[in-house]
Amino acid sequence: MDTLFWEEEMETLPRAGLESIQLRRLRHLVARVYKTVAPYRAKMDAAGVKPEDIQSLSDLARLPFTVKDDLRDNYPFGLFTVPMEEVIRVHASSGTTGKPTVVGYTKKDLETWAGLMARALTCAGVTRRDMIHNSYGYGLFTGGLGAHYGAERLGATVIPVSGGNTKRQITIMQDFGSTVLLATPSYALNLADTMADLGVDPASLSLRVGVFGAEPWSENMREEVERKLNIKAVDIYGLSEVMGPGVSMECLQTSHGMHIFEDHFLPEIIDPDTGEVLPPGEQGELVFTTLTKEAFPIIRYRTKDISRLIYDTCECGRTLVRMEKVTGRTDDMLIIRGVNVFPSQIEHVLMGTEGVEPHYQLIVNREGSLDTMAVDVEVSEQMFSDEVKHLEALTRKIQVDIKDLLGVTCKVRLVEPRTIQRSEGKAQRVIDNRKI
Amino acid sequence: MRVEQIAVFLENKSGRLAEITAALAGAGINIRALSVADTADFGILRLIVDDVARARQVLKDGGFTVGITNVIAVEVDDKSGGLASVLKSIDQAGINVEYMYAFVNKSGENAVLIFRFDDMDRAITALQEGRFSLLSGAQICSL
Numbered sequence: 001m002d003t004l005f006w007e008e009e010m011e012t013l014p015r016a017g018l019e020s021i022q023l024r025r026l027r028h029l030v031a032r033v034y035k036t037v038a039p040y041r042a043k044m045d046a047a048g049v050k051p052e053d054i055q056s057l058s059d060l061a062r063l064p065f066t067v068k069d070d071l072r073d074n075y076p077f078g079l080f081t082v083p084m085e086e087v088i089r090v091h092a093s094s095g096t097t098g099k100p101t102v103v104g105y106t107k108k109d110l111e112t113w114a115g116l117m118a119r120a121l122t123c124a125g126v127t128r129r130d131m132i133h134n135s136y137g138y139g140l141f142t143g144g145l146g147a148h149y150g151a152e153r154l155g156a157t158v159i160p161v162s163g164g165n166t167k168r169q170i171t172i173m174q175d176f177g178s179t180v181l182l183a184t185p186s187y188a189l190n191l192a193d194t195m196a197d198l199g200v201d202p203a204s205l206s207l208r209v210g211v212f213g214a215e216p217w218s219e220n221m222r223e224e225v226e227r228k229l230n231i232k233a234v235d236i237y238g239l240s241e242v243m244g245p246g247v248s249m250e251c252l253q254t255s256h257g258m259h260i261f262e263d264h265f266l267p268e269i270i271d272p273d274t275g276e277v278l279p280p281g282e283q284g285e286l287v288f289t290t291l292t293k294e295a296f297p298i299i300r301y302r303t304k305d306i307s308r309l310i311y312d313t314c315e316c317g318r319t320l321v322r323m324e325k326v327t328g329r330t331d332d333m334l335i336i337r338g339v340n341v342f343p344s345q346i347e348h349v350l351m352g353t354e355g356v357e358p359h360y361q362l363i364v365n366r367e368g369s370l371d372t373m374a375v376d377v378e379v380s381e382q383m384f385s386d387e388v389k390h391l392e393a394l395t396r397k398i399q400v401d402i403k404d405l406l407g408v409t410c411k412v413r414l415v416e417p418r419t420i421q422r423s424e425g426k427a428q429r430v431i432d433n434r435k436i
Numbered sequence: 437m438r439v440e441q442i443a444v445f446l447e448n449k450s451g452r453l454a455e456i457t458a459a460l461a462g463a464g465i466n467i468r469a470l471s472v473a474d475t476a477d478f479g480i481l482r483l484i485v486d487d488v489a490r491a492r493q494v495l496k497d498g499g500f501t502v503g504i505t506n507v508i509a510v511e512v513d514d515k516s517g518g519l520a521s522v523l524k525s526i527d528q529a530g531i532n533v534e535y536m537y538a539f540v541n542k543s544g545e546n547a548v549l550i551f552r553f554d555d556m557d558r559a560i561t562a563l564q565e566g567r568f569s570l571l572s573g574a575q576i577c578s579l
Contacts, residue, residue, distance in 0.1 A: 379445045379501045386443030386480055386505045386552070387534055388473050395477075414478050416447050418499050 006119035025291035117150020120249035128155030133178035142244030185217035189369030192228035257322030437570035471537035529562035
């Protein structure tokens with residue numbers, strides 16, 4: 001198989017050349033951030049490190065980490081490095097305690113992002129002759145628009161179908177001749193199952209490849225979705241804090257690890273407990289520093305995703321390091337139908353519901369191809385009523401509030417006190433029955 | 437003329453009612469009347485007992501969520517039209533019944549109707565004007 005490249009030179013740089021570009025960009029970034037963003041400056045001063053201390057890539061380890069709480073503390077725009085008139089788009093993802101995490105992009109940032117997304121699609125063998133069916137949600141979520149502009153940059157035809165209305169999506173696939181599907185892997189399985197229900201044979205469609213991301217998925221799921229949709233499935237990785245989709249991407253050749261676009265994103269693997277940088281090949285928490293972003297650069301962002309970096313030469317010819325499929329999290333974040341869910345967010349909703357003391361448990365299941373979430377809440381005396389309608393109204397209120405905050409539909413069940421399992425006195429907040 | 441009723445939250449799972457009645461029996465508490473409201477996911481057990489405070493403590497100690505609500509107990513002749521006449525007065529006063537249940541007295545001559553209305557004060561006035569016999573908690577227990 002011939003390899004297609006979008007920016008062949010950058011994708012196949014020898015490591016020494018790549019590292020010299022990275023160092024130049026890193027030094028420029030650190031100097032700019034130190035000068036323009038007070039919270040970064042304060043953290044660097046506290047750590048006793050100045051921009052001029054960054055003499056080599058290994059000096060990166062001297063810089064303080066950035067965590068999701070830093071974004072929350074500076075909500076909404078406090079970590080932006082440019083005046084707002086230069087910011088031409090914002091995106092947001094749900095934060096851990098109610099306030100979303102907000103990111104911004106300059107015109108150049110959006111151009112960079114579109115270019116990297118086009119590079120990612122090219123890794124999957126997508127070309128300008130393709131009909132791209134983009135089922136990622138459009139909106140504050142980076143998935144929909146991020147993929148969209150990359151597909152346009154590539155010159156392909158984009159169908160901005162977004163999420164939902166699955167039957168109509170299948171009709172569009174049939175009538176428009178979609179060749180590439182961009183979606184969360186669970187939605188791809190949902191499409192496959194709906195096709196089966198409707199008696200639509202995937203082999204009768206023009207679909208050739210699926211680019212799936214925004215939630216963890218296993219090799220088993222890959223096998224399942226490839227079989228059910230009669231396509232090749234590849235993995236894409238990204239997070240809004242770093243940019244959005246297009247931070248790293250699997251190539252068609254190996255299907256083992258996603259090439260990190262290292263000329264723009266500098267990866268590290270750290271020990272999540274000590275913060276120490278781990279040697280190449282070790283498994284740990286993935287940390288990213290953006291090298292080219294203008295509006296919202298980020299230094300040593302702790303993703304809480306567990307992965308490993310693979311420095312072997314790849315068959316596709318790209319010299320960019322690969323990250324293994326994310327195998328877990330260092331925190332309790334769940335991803336339900338592409339949406340990040342923290343148990344603390346549910347707690348926040350329950351505390352906001354009058355009289356509800358948050359003894360609760362999230363139960364996540366995969367029913368067919370869709371993830372479902374149930375919230376069991378122990379009934380306290382304050383919330384209890386002898387009238388059914390009051391308890392049903394309470395249940396509905398919690399459901400609506402969770403839906404409003406997270407955008408995820410869940411089923412709320414009231415349960416008797418002390419029925420939620422506790423281990424060592426601490427309630428077990430999450431039961432995840434999905435086999436990912 | 438209000439009567440204290442104990443309400444207990446129940447998950448729909450087997451054996452819970454048996455546990456509650458066993459706990460009350462163990463404490464020597466007599467149940468005068470009860471009803472269960474159930475939905476697909478949970479139920480509410482409502483009880484009239486001879487010792488409300490003690491029953492409440494016993495159930496709380498047993499790990500149940502317990503609430504005390506005021507209800508109205510109306511004594512009517514145990515014959516045709518007894519309930520209908522009460523409901524007619526309530527309806528004429530524009531009051532809604534949230535729930536009700538009933539039991540027949542040991543002597544078999546009278547029936548006791550337990551009501552929860554959306555407006556308890558007005559319901560008491562309407563029932564008194566209709567010259568119905570309202571019972572206190574103590575009266576129920578001595579029946």
